[in-house]
Amino acid sequence: MTVKTRRKPSRPPVSADAAHAPCALVLQGGGALGAYQAGAYAAMAEADVQPQWVAGVSIGAINSALIAGNTPEQRVAKLREFWELVSSQPAQQLPIWWGSRIWQNQFSAQAGMLSGIPGFFKPRLEPALLLGVNAPVLSYYDTAPLKDTLERLVDFDLLNASRETLRFSIGAVDVCSGESRYFDNHDAKHPITSAHVMASGALPPGFAPVMVEGRHYWDGGVVSNTPLSEVLDKRDRDLAWVIYQVDLFNSRGPMPTSISGVIERQKDIMYASRTDLNTQMATQMQPLTEALGRLLDRLPPGLQKDPDALLLRHRLNEAPAQIRQLIYHDKPSDLDTKDYEFSRASMIEHWDAGQADMRRALKHPGQHADMPAGVSACEPGQHNA
Numbered sequence: 001m002t003v004k005t006r007r008k009p010s011r012p013p014v015s016a017d018a019a020h021a022p023c024a025l026v027l028q029g030g031g032a033l034g035a036y037q038a039g040a041y042a043a044m045a046e047a048d049v050q051p052q053w054v055a056g057v058s059i060g061a062i063n064s065a066l067i068a069g070n071t072p073e074q075r076v077a078k079l080r081e082f083w084e085l086v087s088s089q090p091a092q093q094l095p096i097w098w099g100s101r102i103w104q105n106q107f108s109a110q111a112g113m114l115s116g117i118p119g120f121f122k123p124r125l126e127p128a129l130l131l132g133v134n135a136p137v138l139s140y141y142d143t144a145p146l147k148d149t150l151e152r153l154v155d156f157d158l159l160n161a162s163r164e165t166l167r168f169s170i171g172a173v174d175v176c177s178g179e180s181r182y183f184d185n186h187d188a189k190h191p192i193t194s195a196h197v198m199a200s201g202a203l204p205p206g207f208a209p210v211m212v213e214g215r216h217y218w219d220g221g222v223v224s225n226t227p228l229s230e231v232l233d234k235r236d237r238d239l240a241w242v243i244y245q246v247d248l249f250n251s252r253g254p255m256p257t258s259i260s261g262v263i264e265r266q267k268d269i270m271y272a273s274r275t276d277l278n279t280q281m282a283t284q285m286q287p288l289t290e291a292l293g294r295l296l297d298r299l300p301p302g303l304q305k306d307p308d309a310l311l312l313r314h315r316l317n318e319a320p321a322q323i324r325q326l327i328y329h330d331k332p333s334d335l336d337t338k339d340y341e342f343s344r345a346s347m348i349e350h351w352d353a354g355q356a357d358m359r360r361a362l363k364h365p366g367q368h369a370d371m372p373a374g375v376s377a378c379e380p381g382q383h384n385a
Helices: 031-046 061-068 075-085 103-116 127-134 144-153 156-161 194-200 229-232 261-269 275-298 306-317 344-363
Strands: 024-028 054-057 167-174 180-184 211-212 215-219 241-249 321-327 376-378
Touching: 024 031, 024 061, 024 229, 031 061, 031 075, 031 127, 031 229, 031 241, 031 344, 054 061, 054 229, 061 075, 061 144, 061 167, 061 194, 075 144, 144 194, 167 194, 167 229, 180 194, 194 211, 194 215, 229 241, 241 344, 275 306, 321 344
Parallel strands: 024 054, 024 241, 054 167, 241 321, 321 376
Antiparallel strands: 167 180, 167 215, 211 215
């Protein structure tokens, strides 16, 4: 898809493929599927493509913290350590000959629900839970293990100190106001801690809200599962950004043929990125943008320097951003439990798929449409493996 712009900007746009173009890595929520994102980053590190901004929600926030909270030479090793830890219980490492792969994945998912995930969460063993949904507790699991894991694998002093070279943003939702909030290491008055990362991943009712700065927060995916808009809105518009968006749910898929398939398809649609919608909105704005440019050109000289006219002209001449989207595609063994199925075999599959997809995206960036608000996006599925 190519959107033609009839009006020539007053300065040429900076190429988003230029060597100096800043790079952002945007990571969606998706639980166990997050190993795909880790593999995608491993491919970036392999190609010596380091982001200047990492933004995430839920498991994407955890992966983002592991990246931003370590030096470049340590990041892949720390990501691998985390994903091997959460796939390390015996039920997650059954021998290949012990039943079909689908059966093993089902067993792994059920075992995780009953006994928890190492280094991540454990079940609450409280008598109050016998009251069912009326129990005076706020979650079924305790995420204290995740706090210990984060504080061991993430150097939060480094994460906060490196704000000038690597921006870090993660989304959460205020439980009482229902409003989204992004925690950002650019805010020097409020340093990022393990609590901020845990808040971004506190998906109810599995996990309890986390107190941050006197407010309780849930998983950012409750409102928006992809932090793309945060990066587009807050980026330096004088620079051409390349944004790698790594999504874990695919909005497109086959018609389900079972209850399990229905649940899986529902999750895919509910949590999928809205990149296509953002692209459509930008495309619809194209005629209005062109009309505005022509109108500004016809203003009398006295009004050409009006502050409002200058502001509009500046926005029209923003450097473009490119969105390069990778979407995880289901494997034959994936079930409706794929977001909480942490078997070692699945983790390796997810990681390898993300690494292979990012390698292809880096090798074949493709052509992107110049969008009116300084945004460009790939065709739906253009970079889908």
